[in-house]
Amino acid sequence: MGTLFISFGVLIFCAHLFSFFFSKRRIPDVLFLVGIGILLGPVLGLVTTEKIGDVGAVLASLTLVFILFDSGTDMSIDDLRRYWVGMVQVTLYSFLLSMTVVALMGHYMAGQGWSSAILMGSMVGGTGSAIVIPMVKQMKVSEKTRVVLTLESALSGLLCIVVTLAILEGFKMGQFQLWRVAGTVLASFFMALLLGVLGGMLWAGLLHKVRRLQHSMFLTPAFVFIVYGLTEALGYSGAIAVLAFGLVLGNASYFEFPFIKKLFKKRPLRMVSLEREEKSFFKEMVFILKTFFFVYIGISIPFTDGWALLYGFIIAAAMFVARFVLISVVGRKNTRIDRHIVSIMIPKGLISAVLASTPHQINQAAGHVIIPYAERIECVVYSIIFFSIVICSVLVLFSRKTIINEDYDMSQQQEVYDYE
Numbered sequence: 001m002g003t004l005f006i007s008f009g010v011l012i013f014c015a016h017l018f019s020f021f022f023s024k025r026r027i028p029d030v031l032f033l034v035g036i037g038i039l040l041g042p043v044l045g046l047v048t049t050e051k052i053g054d055v056g057a058v059l060a061s062l063t064l065v066f067i068l069f070d071s072g073t074d075m076s077i078d079d080l081r082r083y084w085v086g087m088v089q090v091t092l093y094s095f096l097l098s099m100t101v102v103a104l105m106g107h108y109m110a111g112q113g114w115s116s117a118i119l120m121g122s123m124v125g126g127t128g129s130a131i132v133i134p135m136v137k138q139m140k141v142s143e144k145t146r147v148v149l150t151l152e153s154a155l156s157g158l159l160c161i162v163v164t165l166a167i168l169e170g171f172k173m174g175q176f177q178l179w180r181v182a183g184t185v186l187a188s189f190f191m192a193l194l195l196g197v198l199g200g201m202l203w204a205g206l207l208h209k210v211r212r213l214q215h216s217m218f219l220t221p222a223f224v225f226i227v228y229g230l231t232e233a234l235g236y237s238g239a240i241a242v243l244a245f246g247l248v249l250g251n252a253s254y255f256e257f258p259f260i261k262k263l264f265k266k267r268p269l270r271m272v273s274l275e276r277e278e279k280s281f282f283k284e285m286v287f288i289l290k291t292f293f294f295v296y297i298g299i300s301i302p303f304t305d306g307w308a309l310l311y312g313f314i315i316a317a318a319m320f321v322a323r324f325v326l327i328s329v330v331g332r333k334n335t336r337i338d339r340h341i342v343s344i345m346i347p348k349g350l351i352s353a354v355l356a357s358t359p360h361q362i363n364q365a366a367g368h369v370i371i372p373y374a375e376r377i378e379c380v381v382y383s384i385i386f387f388s389i390v391i392c393s394v395l396v397l398f399s400r401k402t403i404i405n406e407d408y409d410m411s412q413q414q415e416v417y418d419y420e
Helices: 002-025 029-043 054-074 077-108 114-123 129-138 143-173 178-210 216-233 238-250 258-263 276-300 306-330 336-344 350-356 358-366 374-402 410-414
Strands: none
Touching: 002 029, 002 129, 002 276, 029 129, 029 276, 029 374, 054 129, 054 216, 054 238, 054 276, 054 350, 077 114, 077 143, 077 306, 114 143, 114 350, 114 374, 129 143, 129 276, 129 374, 143 178, 143 238, 143 336, 143 350, 143 358, 178 216, 178 238, 216 238, 216 276, 276 350, 276 374, 306 336, 306 374, 336 374, 350 358, 350 374, 358 374
């Protein structure tokens, strides 16, 4: 037990050191943290996913909740109104293109059937919020780029979940209905958005009273957990709900609607935002959880299938090339720096890892093969996750020499993200 706590303390100190390297030398801390996980797990065998058990999955979900909530509080409604069209276009085009690239390569290169290849493509079509958001915050990027990438990571994660589960249900039923998938996506998004906004408005109205209680700092994250858990229990996207919840708390003045004031005419409802100390607390929690999450990712990556590793590397590289071409076409009116950052920010993360193990679990529960190539899909997806993180980190490192520099004109933040 003593060794375990020493390891935790050393890891946190190392995380701050790696973050310092990122800010000074543009060497991504993600590489070091994932490398520590690989060293502890696949290389030395000191920690395995079997030993961690369900703790790893809980840690990953907890990290996702805090990161999305913190991102929502930092987001401006005005920026959201300016950039939402570009965000939707980038998200949909990128998801469909990534899914197509993976499906084609999975079929022709890895030898999978079309249905299995498309299933694998849906698992990695989005980006990892827990990886994209912290990296973007540490980089010198414009506000429009940060908003677009943050929203894309949340929305594309929803697309991955819904489309993958719909395809899996099609395997069970023997048919796949596109209209049902589209309806499920829209319902999940708008219901999660509604629950997040209502939860945020309720808490923004109660927050000034809650602060009178002792040790009230933890009550906001407790309510965030309730909103996330309730949304997930109802079958909608908890990630979208948490992002919307944070957005409301960060922009409380926008949600003081006249009809609400009429309802509380005798006792006016005063909606307040998070204070500076509360935001600092959340950012500290994000930093700690992010540190352990990246180490967990490194521990979870399997290195037992050499062919799966090779396929994962080739597919991940192809996805980056496809993304670069896409952004060059649809974002040509934007600055070179914006296009470059959006092009490289497509690492895969938690959602893809969770979905990758689902086909094998379904086959085990059924007692026979319902989804072919289930084990190969799992190994290849984990390989794609690993290499997408590595490639993204390396590209961020070289960005300092190619495009990003200390004289970057921050006045470009005022430009509109104008996608055609």
